[in-house]
Amino acid sequence: xxDIFSDTAGVNTISCTILAMVKRPVLYxxxxxxxxxxxxxxxxxxxxxxxxxxxxxxxxMIYTLLTFVLEYFNFADFKEIALMTICSSLFTFILILGIxxxxxxxxxxxx
Numbered sequence: 001x002x003d004i005f006s007d008t009a010g011v012n013t014i015s016c017t018i019l020a021m022v023k024r025p026v027l028y029x030x031x032x033x034x035x036x037x038x039x040x041x042x043x044x045x046x047x048x049x050x051x052x053x054x055x056x057x058x059x060x061m062i063y064t065l066l067t068f069v070l071e072y073f074n075f076a077d078f079k080e081i082a083l084m085t086i087c088s089s090l091f092t093f094i095l096i097l098g099i100x101x102x103x104x105x106x107x108x109x110x111x
Contacts, residue, residue, distance in 0.1 A: 060092040
């Protein structure tokens, strides 16, 4: 939907697809691979803040880097791409962490 309105033919789609492909390898880079972690859902309550923070920042960095590299499609503006990637990754990290902490608070209140 974002690609249609911003006239970027498939940039968000390919970034999300690649992010889905690297989700498990990035997760297993931070936790041990065994039977108990086979079907784990990455969230703040299951991984803890330290592991989830590293995982979330890595995933947001990969997504924003892919999006901006595909959007610019050249490295002539490398400083601008790097600055936009870092700023967007930090903003995305804080936003997702805040939303995830609200979801945990609501789950605990229901129980």
